[in-house]
Amino acid sequence: MHARQIIQRLLGQECPSIHAKRRACLAQIVQAAARAGLGVVRIGKQLRSQTSLRHRIKCCDRLLSNPHLAKERVQIYRAMSQRLLQSRQYVQVAVDWSEIRADGSAQLLRAAAIIEGRAFTLYEEVHPQERLAASLVHKCFMKTLKTILPAHCRAIIITDAGFRATWFKTLNQLGFGWVGRIRNRDLVCQQNGNDWFGCKSLYSRATAKARDLGYFFMSAPTLSTAD
Incomplete structure (x- = not known):
């Protein structure tokens, strides 16, 4: 057809x-x-x-x-999402920014469902470069995405290291599950521990199969000068 x-x-x-x-x-x-x-x-x-x-x-x-179509596009995204996810209780959703123009003046923010190794666009927006990674843009985007996803389907949001603490706070407020990646210069402290250390020191404990290393607190690194 x-x-x-x-x-x-x-x-x-x-x-x-x-x-x-x-x-x-x-x-x-x-x-x-x-x-x-x-x-x-x-x-x-x-x-x-x-x-x-x-x-x-x-x-x-x-x-x-057409201004009418611009207003109706969320309705179309919602219809596609309902069809795609109607039989799923959970879905992994990758969210990321990417350049549309070579000079970076236009940026695309996209949420895509990861299903059987393929990415299916659920929702996307275009913004000027000055709004790249803006907290307000992220919050409005995720609020809209929440209205697009089926009520019965729990989304687990997956992002790279470019998304920081305010992003995860927004996801928690909206009730999303999430998986994020931290930068190698971030400091971590194991729960019930006292020592802070660079997260890259955990790299040696990585295995081919995912495993739980426990709970950690995370903090941005601070610079100090010796006397």
Whole structure:
């Protein structure tokens, strides 16, 4: 079955409040993008229409800048998430930033479900470089993601070392489980212990199979000067 038919059926069933013409146009453009890529001109060339190329390109541009579709996109993400995760009680979700433009002026924040070794996008936002890793952006993003995920499915958020303490506090406040990675310069102290040491000293205890090393407190390193 063609992508256009699949998308129209899904949106008709799960997002009936979206205008029928907008659903049809979105399905048509997604099918064209699957063949041509994400350039507006290339998509316009692949649209199956008897109209001029200029008209087809303008049609793509109008849809991409449509304010109604911008508001409805969370509804579409939610519909896809419900279908994807309907039979799962738990899901691992990788969240990370990545550059869209080579100069870094546009940054993508994406949450993707990890299922059987594949990543399926659940939700994503684009932000200017000055908002990269901003706490408010993270908080709003995760609040939206929480509304997208099925109520019965518990998400375990997985992030790399670029996400710091305020990020994990936000996840705790929103009720997410999480797995994070700390930097090798961070200091840790084992529960009920008194000594602080660099976390990289634990590397020698790593094995090919994951194991629990116990509970640790973590603190940012402090610099001191000798007299």
